[in-house]
Protein backbone atom coordinates (compact mmCIF):
# COMPACT_ATOMS: atom_id res chain seq x y z
CA UNK A 1 0.00 0.00 0.00
CA UNK A 2 1.37 3.46 -1.03
CA UNK A 3 0.02 5.12 2.15
CA UNK A 4 1.71 2.52 4.34
CA UNK A 5 4.95 3.05 2.47
CA UNK A 6 4.73 6.86 2.91
CA UNK A 7 4.15 6.45 6.64
CA UNK A 8 7.07 4.05 6.91
CA UNK A 9 9.34 6.43 4.95
CA UNK A 10 8.41 9.35 7.21
CA UNK A 11 9.32 7.24 10.22
CA UNK A 12 12.59 6.30 8.51
CA UNK A 13 13.47 9.97 7.87
CA UNK A 14 12.71 10.82 11.52
CA UNK A 15 15.06 8.05 12.58
CA UNK A 16 17.78 9.40 10.22
CA UNK A 17 17.35 12.88 11.70
CA UNK A 18 17.61 11.43 15.21
CA UNK A 19 21.07 10.14 14.26
CA UNK A 20 22.08 13.46 12.58
CA UNK A 21 21.82 11.88 9.17
CA UNK A 22 19.99 12.60 5.94
CA UNK A 23 19.16 10.37 2.97
CA UNK A 24 21.08 11.35 -0.17
CA UNK A 25 17.80 11.03 -2.12
CA UNK A 26 15.86 13.17 0.34
CA UNK A 27 17.85 16.36 0.97
CA UNK A 28 16.46 19.62 2.30
CA UNK A 29 19.09 21.42 0.19
CA UNK A 30 20.94 20.03 -2.84
CA UNK A 31 24.65 19.31 -2.27
CA UNK A 32 25.73 19.51 -5.91
CA UNK A 33 24.73 21.85 -8.73
CA UNK A 34 25.73 22.21 -12.38
CA UNK A 35 27.80 25.42 -12.13
CA UNK A 36 28.83 28.00 -9.50
CA UNK A 37 25.88 29.64 -7.81
CA UNK A 38 25.62 33.38 -7.73
CA UNK A 39 25.71 33.60 -3.94
CA UNK A 40 27.76 36.72 -3.21
CA UNK A 41 26.62 39.93 -4.89
CA UNK A 42 28.43 42.40 -7.12
CA UNK A 43 28.84 45.61 -5.12
CA UNK A 44 30.85 48.86 -5.12
CA UNK A 45 31.97 50.81 -2.03
CA UNK A 46 32.81 54.43 -2.80
CA UNK A 47 35.91 55.90 -1.13
CA UNK A 48 34.25 59.34 -1.23
CA UNK A 49 31.55 57.97 1.14
CA UNK A 50 34.06 56.15 3.36
CA UNK A 51 36.72 58.82 3.88
CA UNK A 52 34.58 61.24 5.96
CA UNK A 53 33.45 58.29 8.11
CA UNK A 54 37.04 57.22 8.70
CA UNK A 55 37.85 60.82 9.64
CA UNK A 56 34.97 60.82 12.17
CA UNK A 57 36.26 57.53 13.58
CA UNK A 58 39.66 59.24 13.82
CA UNK A 59 38.20 61.86 16.17
CA UNK A 60 36.47 59.32 18.40
CA UNK A 61 38.69 56.22 18.42
CA UNK A 62 42.45 56.17 19.03
CA UNK A 63 44.91 53.36 18.24
CA UNK A 64 45.02 52.38 21.94
CA UNK A 65 41.35 51.42 21.75
CA UNK A 66 41.37 50.19 18.16
CA UNK A 67 44.37 48.02 17.42
CA UNK A 68 43.58 49.00 13.82
CA UNK A 69 41.27 51.88 12.81
CA UNK A 70 39.70 50.01 9.94
CA UNK A 71 36.30 49.53 8.37
CA UNK A 72 35.67 46.14 6.79
CA UNK A 73 33.35 45.88 3.79
CA UNK A 74 30.74 43.15 4.06
CA UNK A 75 29.01 41.83 0.98
CA UNK A 76 25.27 42.65 1.10
CA UNK A 77 24.27 38.99 0.55
CA UNK A 78 21.77 37.90 3.22
CA UNK A 79 23.27 36.45 6.38
CA UNK A 80 26.78 37.82 5.77
CA UNK A 81 28.31 40.37 8.11
CA UNK A 82 32.01 40.02 7.31
CA UNK A 83 33.26 38.73 3.95
CA UNK A 84 33.62 41.04 0.93
CA UNK A 85 33.62 38.02 -1.38
CA UNK A 86 33.56 34.36 -0.26
CA UNK A 87 37.29 34.05 0.55
CA UNK A 88 38.54 37.62 1.00
CA UNK A 89 37.74 40.60 3.20
CA UNK A 90 38.69 44.15 2.25
CA UNK A 91 38.91 47.13 4.61
CA UNK A 92 39.76 50.83 4.61
CA UNK A 93 42.19 51.96 7.28
CA UNK A 94 43.38 55.40 8.43
CA UNK A 95 46.25 56.36 10.72
CA UNK A 96 46.90 59.85 12.06
CA UNK A 97 50.26 61.60 12.48
CA UNK A 98 52.05 60.35 15.60
CA UNK A 99 50.01 57.16 15.89
CA UNK A 100 51.26 53.58 15.94
CA UNK A 101 49.23 50.44 15.33
CA UNK A 102 50.62 47.68 17.58
CA UNK A 103 52.41 44.61 16.20
CA UNK A 104 50.52 41.36 15.87
CA UNK A 105 50.55 38.27 13.68
CA UNK A 106 47.90 35.92 12.38
CA UNK A 107 47.59 32.97 10.04
CA UNK A 108 45.55 34.94 7.47
CA UNK A 109 47.61 36.48 4.65
CA UNK A 110 47.28 40.23 4.16
CA UNK A 111 48.26 43.03 1.82
CA UNK A 112 47.76 46.76 1.61
CA UNK A 113 47.22 49.27 -1.18
CA UNK A 114 48.11 52.83 -0.19
CA UNK A 115 45.64 55.51 -1.28
CA UNK A 116 46.73 58.80 0.30
CA UNK A 117 49.27 60.24 2.69
CA UNK A 118 53.03 60.09 3.11
CA UNK A 119 55.21 59.46 6.13
CA UNK A 120 53.62 56.20 7.26
CA UNK A 121 55.56 52.97 7.34
CA UNK A 122 54.77 49.37 8.06
CA UNK A 123 57.11 46.98 9.85
CA UNK A 124 56.89 43.38 8.61
CA UNK A 125 59.05 40.86 10.50
CA UNK A 126 61.46 43.62 11.53
CA UNK A 127 61.74 45.28 8.09
CA UNK A 128 60.43 48.85 8.10
CA UNK A 129 59.14 50.01 4.71
CA UNK A 130 57.62 53.40 3.96
CA UNK A 131 54.19 53.18 2.33
CA UNK A 132 53.49 55.66 -0.46
CA UNK A 133 50.37 56.16 -2.61
CA UNK A 134 49.98 53.43 -5.25
CA UNK A 135 52.32 51.03 -3.42
CA UNK A 136 51.24 47.48 -2.57
CA UNK A 137 52.81 45.79 0.48
CA UNK A 138 52.48 42.14 1.47
CA UNK A 139 52.09 40.74 4.98
CA UNK A 140 52.35 36.96 4.55
CA UNK A 141 50.77 34.49 6.96
CA UNK A 142 52.23 34.61 10.51
CA UNK A 143 54.50 37.64 9.82
CA UNK A 144 54.62 40.21 12.64
CA UNK A 145 53.32 43.56 11.44
CA UNK A 146 52.75 47.05 12.85
CA UNK A 147 52.21 50.48 11.31
CA UNK A 148 53.44 53.93 12.37
CA UNK A 149 52.75 57.42 11.06
CA UNK A 150 55.86 59.58 11.64
CA UNK A 151 54.75 62.13 9.05
CA UNK A 152 52.45 65.13 9.05
CA UNK A 153 49.55 63.74 6.96
CA UNK A 154 46.75 61.30 7.69
CA UNK A 155 47.41 58.10 5.76
CA UNK A 156 44.61 56.11 4.11
CA UNK A 157 44.95 52.65 2.67
CA UNK A 158 43.06 49.48 1.83
CA UNK A 159 43.68 46.10 3.43
CA UNK A 160 42.86 42.74 1.87
CA UNK A 161 43.01 39.49 3.84
CA UNK A 162 42.05 35.86 3.30
CA UNK A 163 40.36 35.80 6.73
CA UNK A 164 37.06 34.40 5.32
CA UNK A 165 38.98 31.47 3.78
CA UNK A 166 40.65 30.84 7.15
CA UNK A 167 37.20 30.97 8.77
CA UNK A 168 35.94 28.35 6.30
CA UNK A 169 38.93 26.02 6.78
CA UNK A 170 39.40 26.79 10.54
CA UNK A 171 43.22 27.20 10.94
CA UNK A 172 42.96 30.58 12.72
CA UNK A 173 45.75 31.65 15.05
CA UNK A 174 46.27 35.24 16.20
CA UNK A 175 48.83 36.67 18.59
CA UNK A 176 49.56 40.22 19.79
CA UNK A 177 53.30 40.99 19.98
CA UNK A 178 54.45 40.53 23.61
CA UNK A 179 56.31 43.90 23.53
CA UNK A 180 53.65 45.87 21.63
CA UNK A 181 56.14 46.65 18.86
CA UNK A 182 59.13 44.79 17.43
CA UNK A 183 62.33 46.01 19.10
CA UNK A 184 64.83 45.37 16.29
CA UNK A 185 63.88 47.24 13.14
CA UNK A 186 65.78 47.64 9.88
CA UNK A 187 64.73 50.45 7.49
CA UNK A 188 64.54 49.44 3.82
CA UNK A 189 63.41 51.22 0.68
CA UNK A 190 63.41 48.10 -1.49
CA UNK A 191 62.00 44.88 -0.14
CA UNK A 192 60.55 41.74 -1.78
CA UNK A 193 57.22 42.47 -0.06
CA UNK A 194 56.97 46.02 -1.47
CA UNK A 195 55.66 46.75 -4.97
CA UNK A 196 56.34 50.42 -5.67
CA UNK A 197 53.95 52.47 -7.79
CA UNK A 198 56.77 53.75 -10.06
CA UNK A 199 57.88 50.17 -10.72
CA UNK A 200 54.30 49.06 -11.44
CA UNK A 201 53.82 51.97 -13.87
CA UNK A 202 57.08 51.12 -15.67
CA UNK A 203 55.97 47.48 -16.01
CA UNK A 204 52.56 48.55 -17.36
CA UNK A 205 54.28 50.91 -19.85
CA UNK A 206 56.55 48.07 -21.02
CA UNK A 207 53.58 45.71 -21.42
CA UNK A 208 51.63 48.37 -23.36
CA UNK A 209 54.60 48.81 -25.71
CA UNK A 210 55.00 45.04 -26.09
CA UNK A 211 51.37 44.52 -27.21
CA UNK A 212 51.60 47.60 -29.45
CA UNK A 213 48.01 48.84 -29.04
CA UNK A 214 45.92 50.68 -26.46
CA UNK A 215 44.06 47.52 -25.43
CA UNK A 216 43.91 46.86 -21.64
CA UNK A 217 47.12 45.40 -20.14
CA UNK A 218 47.72 43.39 -17.00
CA UNK A 219 50.86 42.67 -14.98
CA UNK A 220 51.10 40.29 -12.04
CA UNK A 221 52.75 41.64 -8.89
CA UNK A 222 55.55 39.21 -8.10
CA UNK A 223 57.75 37.19 -7.67
CA UNK A 224 57.09 37.57 -3.92
CA UNK A 225 53.57 36.29 -3.45
CA UNK A 226 50.97 35.19 -0.97
CA UNK A 227 49.98 31.51 -1.06
CA UNK A 228 46.24 32.20 -1.35
CA UNK A 229 45.97 35.57 -3.08
CA UNK A 230 47.03 36.70 -6.57
CA UNK A 231 47.61 40.38 -7.35
CA UNK A 232 47.28 41.91 -10.79
CA UNK A 233 47.53 45.53 -11.89
CA UNK A 234 45.30 46.33 -14.80
CA UNK A 235 45.53 49.43 -16.96
CA UNK A 236 42.62 50.49 -19.17
CA UNK A 237 42.98 53.47 -21.53
CA UNK A 238 40.22 56.12 -21.59
CA UNK A 239 37.23 54.84 -23.56
CA UNK A 240 38.46 51.21 -23.54
CA UNK A 241 37.07 48.14 -21.77
CA UNK A 242 38.16 44.66 -20.76
CA UNK A 243 36.65 41.70 -22.63
CA UNK A 244 33.57 40.33 -20.81
CA UNK A 245 34.53 37.11 -19.00
CA UNK A 246 33.77 34.99 -15.99
CA UNK A 247 35.97 32.91 -13.74
CA UNK A 248 35.65 30.65 -10.72
CA UNK A 249 38.12 32.93 -8.89
CA UNK A 250 36.55 35.39 -6.45
CA UNK A 251 37.91 38.88 -7.00
CA UNK A 252 37.96 42.38 -5.55
CA UNK A 253 39.11 45.34 -7.66
CA UNK A 254 40.50 48.51 -6.10
CA UNK A 255 40.69 51.70 -8.16
CA UNK A 256 44.24 53.11 -8.12
CA UNK A 257 43.71 55.73 -10.85
CA UNK A 258 40.85 56.94 -13.04
CA UNK A 259 37.11 56.34 -13.27
CA UNK A 260 34.62 54.27 -15.22
CA UNK A 261 31.93 51.62 -14.83
CA UNK A 262 31.82 47.93 -14.04
CA UNK A 263 29.32 45.88 -16.04
CA UNK A 264 28.61 42.86 -13.87
CA UNK A 265 25.85 40.38 -14.81
CA UNK A 266 23.89 43.11 -16.57
CA UNK A 267 24.30 45.72 -13.81
CA UNK A 268 26.28 48.92 -14.45
CA UNK A 269 28.14 50.21 -11.39
CA UNK A 270 30.21 53.43 -11.52
CA UNK A 271 33.66 53.60 -9.89
CA UNK A 272 36.36 56.18 -9.30
CA UNK A 273 39.57 56.65 -7.27
CA UNK A 274 39.79 54.53 -4.12
CA UNK A 275 36.59 52.54 -4.75
CA UNK A 276 36.26 48.83 -4.05
CA UNK A 277 34.43 46.55 -6.49
CA UNK A 278 33.33 43.05 -5.40
CA UNK A 279 33.20 40.61 -8.34
CA UNK A 280 32.21 37.22 -6.91
CA UNK A 281 32.89 33.90 -8.66
CA UNK A 282 31.32 33.20 -12.04
CA UNK A 283 29.88 36.67 -12.56
CA UNK A 284 30.18 37.82 -16.17
CA UNK A 285 31.94 41.17 -16.00
CA UNK A 286 33.89 43.80 -17.87
CA UNK A 287 35.45 47.07 -16.76
CA UNK A 288 34.98 50.24 -18.81
CA UNK A 289 37.30 53.20 -18.31
CA UNK A 290 35.98 56.75 -18.83
CA UNK A 291 39.38 58.24 -17.99
CA UNK A 292 42.80 56.52 -18.08
CA UNK A 293 42.54 53.96 -15.27
CA UNK A 294 44.56 51.51 -13.22
CA UNK A 295 42.94 48.91 -10.98
CA UNK A 296 44.41 46.38 -8.56
CA UNK A 297 42.78 42.96 -8.80
CA UNK A 298 42.94 40.88 -5.63
CA UNK A 299 41.75 37.30 -6.18
CA UNK A 300 41.82 33.77 -4.77
CA UNK A 301 43.19 32.43 -8.08
CA UNK A 302 46.09 30.54 -6.40
CA UNK A 303 43.58 28.58 -4.30
CA UNK A 304 41.46 27.70 -7.34
CA UNK A 305 44.55 26.77 -9.35
CA UNK A 306 46.08 24.65 -6.57
CA UNK A 307 43.04 22.37 -6.52
CA UNK A 308 42.28 22.30 -10.25
CA UNK A 309 39.18 24.49 -9.82
CA UNK A 310 40.29 27.49 -11.86
CA UNK A 311 38.03 27.86 -14.91
CA UNK A 312 37.77 31.09 -16.88
CA UNK A 313 35.90 31.80 -20.09
CA UNK A 314 34.58 34.62 -22.27
CA UNK A 315 31.07 35.64 -21.26
Ligand code: 1HN
Pocket residue numbers: 068070072089091093145159161163
Ligand atom coordinates in the same frame (compact mmCIF):
# COMPACT_ATOMS: atom_id res chain seq x y z
C1 1HN B 1 44.48 43.51 10.21
O1 1HN B 1 45.28 42.82 11.03
C2 1HN B 1 44.93 44.71 9.63
O2 1HN B 1 47.14 44.54 10.48
C3 1HN B 1 44.10 45.41 8.79
O3 1HN B 1 46.56 46.40 9.56
C4 1HN B 1 42.82 44.97 8.50
C5 1HN B 1 41.05 43.35 8.77
C6 1HN B 1 40.59 42.19 9.33
C7 1HN B 1 41.38 41.44 10.19
C8 1HN B 1 42.66 41.86 10.49
C9 1HN B 1 46.30 45.25 9.91
C10 1HN B 1 42.34 43.79 9.08
C11 1HN B 1 43.16 43.05 9.93
